[in-house]
Amino acid sequence: MATPKREKGEGKDEKQDKVEIKECPECGSKCLIRDYDKAEIFCADCGLVVAENIVDMGPEWRAFDSEQMSRRARVGAPLTYRIHDKGLSTLTNWGTAQGGEQYKLKKWQQRTHIANTTERSFIFALSEIERMASALKLPVNIREAASMLYRKAMRKHLIRGRSIEGITSAILYITCRQYGVPRTLEEIREVSRVGQKEISRAYRFLLRELDIKVSPASPIDFVPRFCSMLGLGGDIRAKAIEIIKRASEKELTNGRGPIGIAAAAIYIAAILNGEHRTQKEVSDVTGVTEVTIRNRYKELSEQLDIEVLL
DNA sequence: AAGACGAAAGTGGTTGA
DNA sequence: TCAACAACTTTCGTCTT
Numbered sequence: 360m361a362t363p364k365r366e367k368g369e370g371k372d373e374k375q376d377k378v379e380i381k382e383c384p385e386c387g388s389k390c391l392i393r394d395y396d397k398a399e400i401f402c403a404d405c406g407l408v409v410a411e412n413i414v415d416m417g418p419e420w421r422a423f424d425s426e427q428m429s430r431r432a433r434v435g436a437p438l439t440y441r442i443h444d445k446g447l448s449t450l451t452n453w454g455t456a457q458g459g460e461q462y463k464l465k466k467w468q469q470r471t472h473i474a475n476t477t478e479r480s481f482i483f484a485l486s487e488i489e490r491m492a493s494a495l496k497l498p499v500n501i502r503e504a505a506s507m508l509y510r511k512a513m514r515k516h517l518i519r520g521r522s523i524e525g526i527t528s529a530i531l532y533i534t535c536r537q538y539g540v541p542r543t544l545e546e547i548r549e550v551s552r553v554g555q556k557e558i559s560r561a562y563r564f565l566l567r568e569l570d571i572k573v574s575p576a577s578p579i580d581f582v583p584r585f586c587s588m589l590g591l592g593g594d595i596r597a598k599a600i601e602i603i604k605r606a607s608e609k610e611l612t613n614g615r616g617p618i619g620i621a622a623a624a625i626y627i628a629a630i631l632n633g634e635h636r637t638q639k640e641v642s643d644v645t646g647v648t649e650v651t652i653r654n655r656y657k658e659l660s661e662q663l664d665i666e667v668l669l
Numbered sequence: 670a671a672g673a674c675g676a677a678a679g680t681g682g683t684t685g686a
Numbered sequence: 687t688c689a690a691c692a693a694c695t696t697t698c699g700t701c702t703t
Contacts, residue, residue: 559682616693637672648695653674669673669703 480523484509487527494550495542497535505534508569517568521561524553529561533573540584541576543618545646578603578612578620581645585625588644589636598628602659611662615655619647623655630667 485506492502508530512518518526528551535542548555566573579600586596602624606612612620622645629636638649645652660667 556681614692619694639672649673650675650696651694654694657674 480518481513484518484523484527487523488531491528491531491547491550495531495535495546497531497540501534501538501540504538505530508534512565512569515568517565521564522553522557524551525557525561526565527551528553528558529565532558532562533565533571536573536576539580541580541617543581543646576617578617578624581618581621582625585621585641585644589625589629589640591625591629591634591636595625595628595632595634598631599624602627602663602665605663606659609662611658616647616651618645619651619655620659621645622647622652623659626652626656627660627665627667630669631665635669 488505488509489502492505505527509527512526512530528547532542532544532547544555544559547558551558565571582596582599582603586592586599599621603612603620606620606624622641625645626636626638626641629641638652641652642649656667659665
């Protein structure tokens with residue numbers, strides 16, 4: 360796991376109006392994520408913040424931006440599942456034909472109907488992956504990996520009888536994890552059209568059927584994104600990661616949820632660096648409750664001898 | 670008034686007989 | 687298959703700033 364650090368030649372007076380960066384200077388991956396809200400580019404693989412303050416947005420920008428945000432937050436009109444083949448299949452409904460040309464035609468229609476619908480659902484699945492990945496701001500290589508995983512699941516006939524929404528959501532969840540930039544189940548659910556229960560059902564199903572092995576997510580993997588969402592800079596991110604590493608050495612993270620650990624470490628790191636965030640703020644971003652943040656941060660500060668003064 | 674605290678009961682997933 | 691179990695959530699009253 361690469362340790363996040365500042366980019367080398369980051370001069371103070373270096374004007375960074377337009378930044379065009381193809382790959383991460385740290386790990387060389389093409390996993391750069393451009394976060395317009397926080398105006399920074401960071402690497403999805405190693406968490407390195409490649410560039411900050413890309414655009415200097417004035418206050419007026421904010422208003423425009425929030426409008427754009429709410430538009431982006433809407434995931435699109437609800438789909439109509441029922442009318443997808445209504446017109447065509449009723450065209451030649453002379454259903455009493457038993458043999459001859461009409462029978463052959465009907466058979467042919469049934470076959471192409473099946474081919475059309477599986478193709479349709481496949482196209483729909485890919486567009487769903489694209490839509491959700493876009494809402495989650497995932498880099499292209501993760502989208503491609505997700506599409507490939509869907510093809511694989513299709514080849515093994517794992518799709519039939521299951522909702523495309525559940526499968527595609529679970530596939531994104533899996534792929535993000537595999538690429539070291541895990542999303543929480545809740546984040547996936549927010550851009551999905553189905554509930555958490557169905558997503559995790561599909562998730563476990565896919566892991567079993569494709570026998571994919573996913574190592575449990577490390578709390579560190581969540582830190583860059585959560586920090587970014589809280590408006591916390593690189594120093595705090597580094598501090599939080601250091602806390603997690605020390606906790607991990609003392610085996611304080613065993614059996615604990617990685618998100619809770621990450622949330623607590625960030626909470627502590629922010630206070631230590633004089634940029635206090637309330638437990639509620641951290642809770643809203645991470646999706647774990649304030650109670651869990653409290654419990655984890657009590658454990659961590661106690662066991663690691665960190666003085667946390669509010 | 671808001672944030673932090675912690676007890677107690679409830680939930681959903683994992684494990685082991 | 688079922689019950690025990692651990693982690694986490696929900697809820698809520700209390701203390702602190």
